[in-house]
Amino acid sequence: MNALAIRNLTKTYKGFKLDNISFELPKGCIMGLIGENGAGKTTTIKLILDTIKRDSGTIEVLGEDNRKNFKEKKEDIGVVLDEAYFPEGFTAKNVNTVMKNTYKRWDQELFCDYLNRFSLPRDKAFKDFSRGMKMKLAIAVALSHNAKLLILDEATSGLDPIARDEILGIINEYTRDEDNSVLISSHIVSDLEKICDYIAFLHKGKLVFCEEKDVLLERYGILKCSKSDFAAIAPDAIKGKRENSYCVEALVERAEIPTGFSVEKASIEDIILYLAREVTKQ
Amino acid sequence: MKGLLIKESFLIWKHGKFMIVLALIYCVMAAIKGGYFFAGFSVVFFSMLPMSIMGMDERSKWDHYAVTMPYSRKEIVLSKYIMTFSGAFASAVLYIISTMIKWYIEKTPGDFMELLRYAALLLALGLMYSAINLPVAFRFGVERGRLWFILVTVLVAAAIGTIISLIETDVSKVGNFIISLPSIAYIAASLILIALSVIISFRIFENKEL
Numbered sequence: 001m002n003a004l005a006i007r008n009l010t011k012t013y014k015g016f017k018l019d020n021i022s023f024e025l026p027k028g029c030i031m032g033l034i035g036e037n038g039a040g041k042t043t044t045i046k047l048i049l050d051t052i053k054r055d056s057g058t059i060e061v062l063g064e065d066n067r068k069n070f071k072e073k074k075e076d077i078g079v080v081l082d083e084a085y086f087p088e089g090f091t092a093k094n095v096n097t098v099m100k101n102t103y104k105r106w107d108q109e110l111f112c113d114y115l116n117r118f119s120l121p122r123d124k125a126f127k128d129f130s131r132g133m134k135m136k137l138a139i140a141v142a143l144s145h146n147a148k149l150l151i152l153d154e155a156t157s158g159l160d161p162i163a164r165d166e167i168l169g170i171i172n173e174y175t176r177d178e179d180n181s182v183l184i185s186s187h188i189v190s191d192l193e194k195i196c197d198y199i200a201f202l203h204k205g206k207l208v209f210c211e212e213k214d215v216l217l218e219r220y221g222i223l224k225c226s227k228s229d230f231a232a233i234a235p236d237a238i239k240g241k242r243e244n245s246y247c248v249e250a251l252v253e254r255a256e257i258p259t260g261f262s263v264e265k266a267s268i269e270d271i272i273l274y275l276a277r278e279v280t281k282q
Numbered sequence: 283m284k285g286l287l288i289k290e291s292f293l294i295w296k297h298g299k300f301m302i303v304l305a306l307i308y309c310v311m312a313a314i315k316g317g318y319f320f321a322g323f324s325v326v327f328f329s330m331l332p333m334s335i336m337g338m339d340e341r342s343k344w345d346h347y348a349v350t351m352p353y354s355r356k357e358i359v360l361s362k363y364i365m366t367f368s369g370a371f372a373s374a375v376l377y378i379i380s381t382m383i384k385w386y387i388e389k390t391p392g393d394f395m396e397l398l399r400y401a402a403l404l405l406a407l408g409l410m411y412s413a414i415n416l417p418v419a420f421r422f423g424v425e426r427g428r429l430w431f432i433l434v435t436v437l438v439a440a441a442i443g444t445i446i447s448l449i450e451t452d453v454s455k456v457g458n459f460i461i462s463l464p465s466i467a468y469i470a471a472s473l474i475l476i477a478l479s480v481i482i483s484f485r486i487f488e489n490k491e492l
Contacts, residue, residue, distance in 0.1 A: 051349045052491040074352040085347035087289070087338055089296040098292070102285030102351050 001063055003027045003149050003181035004048065009057035011043055016205060018043050020057070023200050023210035028178035030171065031210075032192030033185035034272060035202035041185035042082070044202070045153045048183070049079065062148055075104055078142030082154040084134040088127035092120055092137060103145035114140035118166075132163040139167060143174060150174060152184040156191050164188070168195050189269040199268060203276050213268065220271050221254045221263035233257065240274030251275070286353060286361040289344075290335055294365070297338060298331045305373060313380035321377050321400070325408040328369035332362050333415060337424035346492045355490075359483045362416060363476065370408025374401040399465045406468035413472065413479035420486045 004025040011018040018040040025031045033041050046052045048059055050066045059066045062076055086095060092115055100106045115122060118136040120129075129137065135155055142150055150171070156164045172195050174180050186192055192199065193213070200210040209216075220239065223230075230241075230248040237256030242249045251274035254263055294302075305327035312321035339345055348358055378401050385391045414434070419427035 046492075049350050051346070053489075071352050071354050074350065077350070079347075079350040081347060081350070083343065085343040087293055087342045087344055089293065089338075094289075094292050098285045098289045100285075101288050102353070104352075 001027050002060070003029075003062060004031075004183060005058075005060040006044075006048070007058045009044070009047060009059065010055045011047060011052065012055055013043075016040070016043075018047070018205045021202070021207040022057075023207060025181055025183055025198065027181050028175065029197040030175055030182040030184065030195055031198040031200060032196035032213075033183060033200050033202060034187065034189055034192055034268075035185075036187060036276075038204075039202040040205045041187075041202055042153055045151055045183070045185060048151065049077070075145070076148040078145065078147030078150045080135070080138045080142050080150075080152040080155040082157070084126075084138035086126045086134075086137070088125065090126045091124060092122045095126075095137065095141060099141055099145070105146045107144050107146060111140055111144035114143060132159050135159060135167070136163070139170065143170070148179055148181065150180070150182045150184075152182070154185055154187070156186055156188060164191055171195055189267075189272060193268040201272055201275065208275055216268065216271055217266070219253060219255070220251055220266045221257070222266045222270055223250045223252045223257060223261060223263050224248070225261060229261070233261075240278045283353065283357040283361055283364075285351075286348070286357065287364060290332070290361060290365045293335045293338060294331055298334060301327055301331055301334065306376065309373065309376045310380050312377055313384045321404050324377065325370055325373045325404045326411055328373040329366055329408040329411045329415075331369050332365040332412065333419060333424055333428075335365070336362060336419050340423055340425075349492050355487050356484055359420065359480070359487045363412070363480055363483075366412035366416065367409065367476075370405050370412070373408060374405040377401050377404055402465035403468050406472035409472035409476050413475040417479055417482040417486060420483045420490070 002024045004023075006024070007022045009018065009021045016038070021040075021044065023031075033044060035041050043052070047054050048061060048066065050059075050070055061070075061073055064073060066073070090098075096108060096111055099111070100108060114120075114136075118133070118140060120133055120137055120140070126134065126137070139152075139155065142152075152171070156167055159167070168191060171182055171184065175182055184192065184196070196213050198210065199213050199216060201208045223233070224247060226247055227243065230243075230250070233250075233252065234256055237253045238250050239253065240251040251266060251271060252263065257263055305324045308320045308324035308327060312324055345358065349355065378397060381392070381397055415427065415431055418430050418434075421427070422430055
């Protein structure tokens with residue numbers, strides 16, 4: 001079963017179109033939604049959460065259309081938006097009281113455990129929290145009602161590397177239960193490369209690819225060679241290239257490269273940068 | 283919806299203490315001095331509380347978050363109306379209590395039915411204030427909504443003034459006519475207005491992209 005199934009999703013704004021995107025997030029997996037600012041990541045997440053209306057396409061969340069009985073389904077979804085939108089004067093204690101009366105399966109003990117783990121004060125006003133503390137509080141809420149699907153929209157952006165690493169660790173821990181799935185959007189590729197099973201790359205409103213991370217890393221490589229040697233490579237094998245007067249550096253499909261050429265390992269960031277450049281050229 | 287109402291009451295308690303104290307002072311003044319001026323202020327202050335909370339929600343983008351929780355959009359809208367109704371009702375009850383305390387202290391009991399009628403008028407006033415304001419706030423946001431409200435109030439006042447001058451009627455006669463109406467008429471009119479207002483707010487908020 002898929003935690004998410006999106007088919008032919010389209011949403012048009014003035015000056016931007018999320019164009020006919022389709023992908024599936026299998027249950028128990030973490031999917032990273034990568035793209036530059038304005039690529040359509042937040043729009044996709046808002047459409048999944050049905051907070052904006054789609055023009056066309058279908059969205060299934062945990063096996064059901066997100067327009068049917070979605071109020072009940074939201075019990076199973078933990079959401080962390082790009083900011084933690086709690087009222088300024090709220091304390092962690094207030095958040096607990098409100099959420100206890102919001103989610104049927106709210107686990108107060110678990111929430112308190114997260115507060116301790118994140119060293120979050122219970123009585124300090126939310127407006128006096130640092131950005132890291134605010135995001136940790138939002139994550140604590142998202143994880144404390146036994147959600148089956150966690151959706152995080154740029155939850156790690158603006159955080160220091162230590163806080164980011166801590167949050168990524170918790171997300172990883174959450175998916176140890178194979179019923180739990182995560183969709184996390186970010187433009188920090190290295191973060192997603194650490195934890196994701198699947199990578200979906202959005203560029204200017206179009207889905208460039210959605211693939212298993214390991215398959216991507218296995219399929220693509222970086223070839224560095226002279227221009228004359230490069231001429232021997234089949235054009236279909238070349239997915240993107242950078243050249244200067246002496247040599248060529250290209251993203252290639254490893255399987256298509258003749259023996260004798262040295263192909264280095266490509267990172268997800270390399271793959272994305274090369275493919276984005278090619279898509280932009282087209 | 284319980285969580286939403288708890289959240290509203292937390293915010294009112296944290297940020298609306300000053301307004302609650304002012305509303306209480308106006309309420310007591312209304313009882314001591316009599317007349318509608320202070321009582322009207324008291325009701326308007328109480329009814330303004332949910333608007334102030336909406337302003338805070340706007341600043342913290344709470345609604346963007348609330349729609350991701352297991353609440354329907356209708357529940358989010360209704361929570362504001364319930365707070366408004368509670369504020370106006372509390373104000374009317376306070377007016378009754380403070381007037382009765384005044385009667386007790388001065389040992390001059392007044393007409394209780396007449397007091398109830400005034401209280402009903404106050405309640406209706408509070409509900410009408412919110413019935414007009416809330417859909418505008420849902421549509422334009424609280425800050426822009428306030429400007430719209432002032433504009434509409436000025437236009438309505440100008441239109442009423444013009445109509446009164448055209449039919450050559452004394453303003454006090456109109457006022458006396460309104461006061462002479464049975465209390466059920468105020469309450470019915472305000473409830474109809476609230477029902478219409480809720481329907482309009484539902485429609486606005488359902489279509490709002492958050």
